[in-house]
Amino acid sequence: MNNTIGSSDAPAPRRTIDIVNRSLKRRYRAERRFRFYGMAAIVLSLLFLALLFASIVFKGYSAFWQTSIRLSIFFDPAVLQQDTLVNADYAALVREALFKKFPQVEGRQDKRQLAALMSSGGVYRLRNMVLKDPDLVGKAVEVWLPADDDIDMLIKGHFRRDLPESERRVTDLQIAWIEKLESEGRLERQFNTTFLSAGDSREPELAGIWGAVSGSFFTLVITLSLSFPIGVAAAVYLEEFARKNRWTDLIEVNINNLAAVPSIVFGLLGLAVFLNFFGLPRSAPLVGGLVLTLMTLPTIIIASRSALTSVPPSIREAALGVGASKMQMVVHHVRPLALPGMLTGTIIGMARALGESAPLLMIGMVAFIVDIPKGFTDSATVLPVQIYLWSDSPERAFVERTSAAIMVLLAFLVVMNAGAIILRKKFERRW
Amino acid sequence: MQLYLLFALLGLSTAAYYVGRRKAFALAGRAAEAVRLHSRPTYHGALTALWCGIPALLIFGFWLVLENQVITHLVVRDLPEAIRSLPPDRLNLVINDIRNIEGGSFASQTTDPGMQAAADHYRQLRSISNHALAAVTIALMAAATLLVRSRITSHLRARNQVEAILTVILVACSTIAIFTTIGIILSVLYEAIRFFKAVPITEFLFGLDWSPQMAIRADQVGSSGAFGAVPVFLGTILISAIAMVVAVPIGLMSAIYLSEYAGKRLRAVAKPLIEVLAGIPTVVYGFFAALTVAPVIRDWGNWVGLDVASESALAAGLVMGIMIIPFVSSLSDDFINAVPQSLRDGAYSLGATRSETIRQVIVPAAIPGIIGGVLLAVSRAIGETMIVVMAAGLSANLTVNPLKAVTTVTVQIVTLLVGDQEFDSPKTLAAFALGLILFIVTLCLNIIALYVVRKYREQYE
Numbered sequence: 001m002n003n004t005i006g007s008s009d010a011p012a013p014r015r016t017i018d019i020v021n022r023s024l025k026r027r028y029r030a031e032r033r034f035r036f037y038g039m040a041a042i043v044l045s046l047l048f049l050a051l052l053f054a055s056i057v058f059k060g061y062s063a064f065w066q067t068s069i070r071l072s073i074f075f076d077p078a079v080l081q082q083d084t085l086v087n088a089d090y091a092a093l094v095r096e097a098l099f100k101k102f103p104q105v106e107g108r109q110d111k112r113q114l115a116a117l118m119s120s121g122g123v124y125r126l127r128n129m130v131l132k133d134p135d136l137v138g139k140a141v142e143v144w145l146p147a148d149d150d151i152d153m154l155i156k157g158h159f160r161r162d163l164p165e166s167e168r169r170v171t172d173l174q175i176a177w178i179e180k181l182e183s184e185g186r187l188e189r190q191f192n193t194t195f196l197s198a199g200d201s202r203e204p205e206l207a208g209i210w211g212a213v214s215g216s217f218f219t220l221v222i223t224l225s226l227s228f229p230i231g232v233a234a235a236v237y238l239e240e241f242a243r244k245n246r247w248t249d250l251i252e253v254n255i256n257n258l259a260a261v262p263s264i265v266f267g268l269l270g271l272a273v274f275l276n277f278f279g280l281p282r283s284a285p286l287v288g289g290l291v292l293t294l295m296t297l298p299t300i301i302i303a304s305r306s307a308l309t310s311v312p313p314s315i316r317e318a319a320l321g322v323g324a325s326k327m328q329m330v331v332h333h334v335r336p337l338a339l340p341g342m343l344t345g346t347i348i349g350m351a352r353a354l355g356e357s358a359p360l361l362m363i364g365m366v367a368f369i370v371d372i373p374k375g376f377t378d379s380a381t382v383l384p385v386q387i388y389l390w391s392d393s394p395e396r397a398f399v400e401r402t403s404a405a406i407m408v409l410l411a412f413l414v415v416m417n418a419g420a421i422i423l424r425k426k427f428e429r430r431w
Numbered sequence: 432m433q434l435y436l437l438f439a440l441l442g443l444s445t446a447a448y449y450v451g452r453r454k455a456f457a458l459a460g461r462a463a464e465a466v467r468l469h470s471r472p473t474y475h476g477a478l479t480a481l482w483c484g485i486p487a488l489l490i491f492g493f494w495l496v497l498e499n500q501v502i503t504h505l506v507v508r509d510l511p512e513a514i515r516s517l518p519p520d521r522l523n524l525v526i527n528d529i530r531n532i533e534g535g536s537f538a539s540q541t542t543d544p545g546m547q548a549a550a551d552h553y554r555q556l557r558s559i560s561n562h563a564l565a566a567v568t569i570a571l572m573a574a575a576t577l578l579v580r581s582r583i584t585s586h587l588r589a590r591n592q593v594e595a596i597l598t599v600i601l602v603a604c605s606t607i608a609i610f611t612t613i614g615i616i617l618s619v620l621y622e623a624i625r626f627f628k629a630v631p632i633t634e635f636l637f638g639l640d641w642s643p644q645m646a647i648r649a650d651q652v653g654s655s656g657a658f659g660a661v662p663v664f665l666g667t668i669l670i671s672a673i674a675m676v677v678a679v680p681i682g683l684m685s686a687i688y689l690s691e692y693a694g695k696r697l698r699a700v701a702k703p704l705i706e707v708l709a710g711i712p713t714v715v716y717g718f719f720a721a722l723t724v725a726p727v728i729r730d731w732g733n734w735v736g737l738d739v740a741s742e743s744a745l746a747a748g749l750v751m752g753i754m755i756i757p758f759v760s761s762l763s764d765d766f767i768n769a770v771p772q773s774l775r776d777g778a779y780s781l782g783a784t785r786s787e788t789i790r791q792v793i794v795p796a797a798i799p800g801i802i803g804g805v806l807l808a809v810s811r812a813i814g815e816t817m818i819v820v821m822a823a824g825l826s827a828n829l830t831v832n833p834l835k836a837v838t839t840v841t842v843q844i845v846t847l848l849v850g851d852q853e854f855d856s857p858k859t860l861a862a863f864a865l866g867l868i869l870f871i872v873t874l875c876l877n878i879i880a881l882y883v884v885r886k887y888r889e890q891y892e
Contacts, residue, residue: 030784030786034786034790035692035786037684038687038691038692040684041680041682042684042688042693045681045705045708045753045756046705049708052716052719052753055719059722233605234601234604234607234608237598237602237605241601250609251605251608253878253881254611254612257874257878258608258612260810260811260873260877261615261814262810262811262814262815262869262873264816264841264845265814265866265870265873268615268844268848269615269619273618277618278499294607297611301608326594327598351710354712355713355715356712357714357817358816358845361816361820361848361849362845375434387718388820388821391721391722391821403718406714409712413711
């Protein structure tokens with residue numbers, strides 16, 4: 001294009017304007033094409049985003065419901081008094097109730113199929129009922145108990161009923177029983193409280209995210225209580241006190257580099273230093289918090305520094321002018337004005353730490369942990385690692401639970417980021 | 432227990448603050464003498480609190496770090512000779528058992544009395560240690576508080592002393608970044624050197640065969656362990672390249688459109704939405720890649736008649752590219768906006784269309800910054816872990832076919848280190864060697880990128 005303009009003093013008989021006009025159509029076409037590419041790029045990235053969310057919500061929403069079956073359980077004193085109430089064979093009660101419901105079922109094979117309708121987790125529910133109220137012994141009570149995960153998947157339509165029986169995980173007999181129960185109103189989809197309140201389990205219908213959420217909480221408490229003060233202090237020193245010299249340059253280069261070091265390398269550091277050298281416990285939120293602190297520190301330092309730079313120098317000069325010391329100027333005048341920016345950076349750093357899983361794999365927070373962690377040194381896992389663990393499980397029912405756990409994780413992240421945005425909007429000042 | 436002690440320490444420091452401040456007020460309050468304090472009473476309080484709290488906290492920290500080793504040493508010393516002469520890894524197992532019994536995670540009747548005795552000894556030592564720690568720190572705090580209190584006079588330059596202490600704390604905090612880097616280098620290097628003693632570095636860097644399974648028994652067949660990392664490096668490069676092929680055009684074009692064409696409203700909506708992509712945890716992308724994208728690609732491949740692995744490099748690379756779009760776009764956006772308006776105006780005044788201005792003026796002017804941004808994105812792609820762990824395979828194929836399964840450096844690190852670790856087998860140490868390579872490569876990319884970006888930022892300022 002530049003050439004055509006440059007050739008205006010050529011001896012050709014045509015005027016420049018003709019040359020320009022002739023190429024104009026082509027150039028406008030190129031313009032439209034370019035614009036279209038730009039638009040397509042944006043549409044494509046938004047499409048990916050929509051696809052990601054849609055696929056997760058579509059896969060996961062059903063996990064918040066769990067198929068339950070209502071059985072008339074007879075708390076048989078003969079069974080319960082054989083042993084202590086804690087160790088009694090509650091599974092037998094469930095089996096008895098099922099056999100009574102379907103008296104025509106004969107033969108070991110069929111009876112086993114019938115018992116497989118129910119989750120083994122019903123046992124714990126019955127035990128808790130009896131421990132809470134020992135008077136139940138000898139009575140018959142209608143109880144809702146969770147169905148097995150295969151039945152749950154069938155009811156939710158994830159297993160097709162029209163396949164030949166040999167390719168299904170649910171047999172024809174079982175389907176017939178289920179349909180009978182359904183027609184009697186004994187089978188229902190209920191809100192899945194187990195998912196929100198239980199720890200991990202090998203049985204999908206008993207698995208919950210509460211253990212992972214607690215682990216994440218303890219880990220983040222450590223991360224926040226270390227990285228915020230340290231990050232702010234480092235930023236204040238570098239921005240307000242340090243002279244520009246080799247040493248501070250070195251620190252700066254280090255911070256910028258650490259911000260871009262792959263997170264898994266921090267995991268290696270944690271494994272070699274915190275576990276092998278200092279001998280801290282494996283799988284503990286304490287160590288996870290320390291590793292994530294080192295990982296988020298650069299983010300917080302960089303955000304805090306930019307918050308400090310945005311405070312105008314006139315504030316500092318005014319404070320110094322009325323006789324404040326440098327430390328007083330920073331603590332009393334600069335810090336309050338920079339605090340919203342620092343907090344915003346900290347929340348964003350915490351959100352990153354909450355979603356991080358790679359370094360935690362290195363320090364053993366991937367163990368299968370059923371108990372809900374109660375403290376900083378208990379074995380624990382965190383929400384993203386729980387998602388990773390479940391996504392590896394072969395059971396179909398874990399797919400929806402993984403998606404649902406992702407939805408919970410994303411909800412936490414949305415809340416944190418929204419908090420950061422509100423904070424910024426509310427306290428943002430233009431000087 | 433230790434947590435309670437920590438809270439007690441913080442509580443005592445707060446109390447010390449009030450002790451110091453009261454003393455200062457008492458000094459100033461004597462109207463007859465009309466003393467004028469050098470500093471305000473809060474500084475006297477702060478000085479007392481700092482002297483009370485910091486030494487105690489330091490001792491607390493060191494104690495916790497050393498406690499385990501000292502106690503373990505004492506317990507081991509009293510173990511029977513037969514156990515003490517075990518090789519170190521067996522001995523570690525015994526120590527772990529003792530700790531587990533002490534923590535109550537084993538039913539006690541299943542263990543033999545010797546172990547039970549050792550566990551009791553361990554528990555007793557721990558209890559002694561806890562009590563001693565509490566006694567030492569609290570005594571120290573009381574002494575420090577009283578000492579500082581006795582030294583509070585009207586001439587005490589409390590403010591200057593407090594500020595000096597605070598400055599030291601600030602400096603200490605800012606050096607943590609350096610210690611982290613040193614820690615990374617030392618820890619990774621140390622284990623990597625141990626690895627290179629077992630496996631020559633040339634074999635590691637140039638060998639074509641990667642199968643890190645070591646024989647557990649000496650007579651086992653077919654798993655001697657091969658540590659040629661070229662297939663792993665190639666897999667990493669392949670997946671990163673696919674990611675960049677997706678991310679660079681989309682990211683760059685959306686940045687250009689948003690900064691040059693889009694109206695204010697579209698920009699206000701689209702820019703944050705694209706950045707949401709950067710805030711989604713990588714484990715979510717991994718799940719998306721493994722359960723949504725990979726099956727779709729495999730089905731399409733089968734439909735066309737191609738043989739696609741279920742853990743194809745394409746699926747992992749594609750999803751990683753989506754993740755990286757916002758990095759490329761937001762950095763490019765910054766640099767495109769930094770190009771002075773006068774350059775645009777100059778091009779327009781020569782009759783250039785908008786796209787001609789962008790392609791021939793703005794992008795060339797912004798190219799150093801954009802390259803810096805792309806390099807940062809590459810370093811991110813290389814170090815990305817969860818997507819490839821979940822969506823890429825484990826088998827180290829020496830191939831550049833994106834439809835085959837390949838493995839990456841990060842996948843290998845994770846699979847080698849998750850589960851049983853024996854720090855004397857090359858299998859575990861290989862992870863650190865890979866980590867060292869990963870760290871060096873990303874470090875170089877970052878340094879170049881940051882240098883280019885910084886240089887470029889100065890250009891138009």
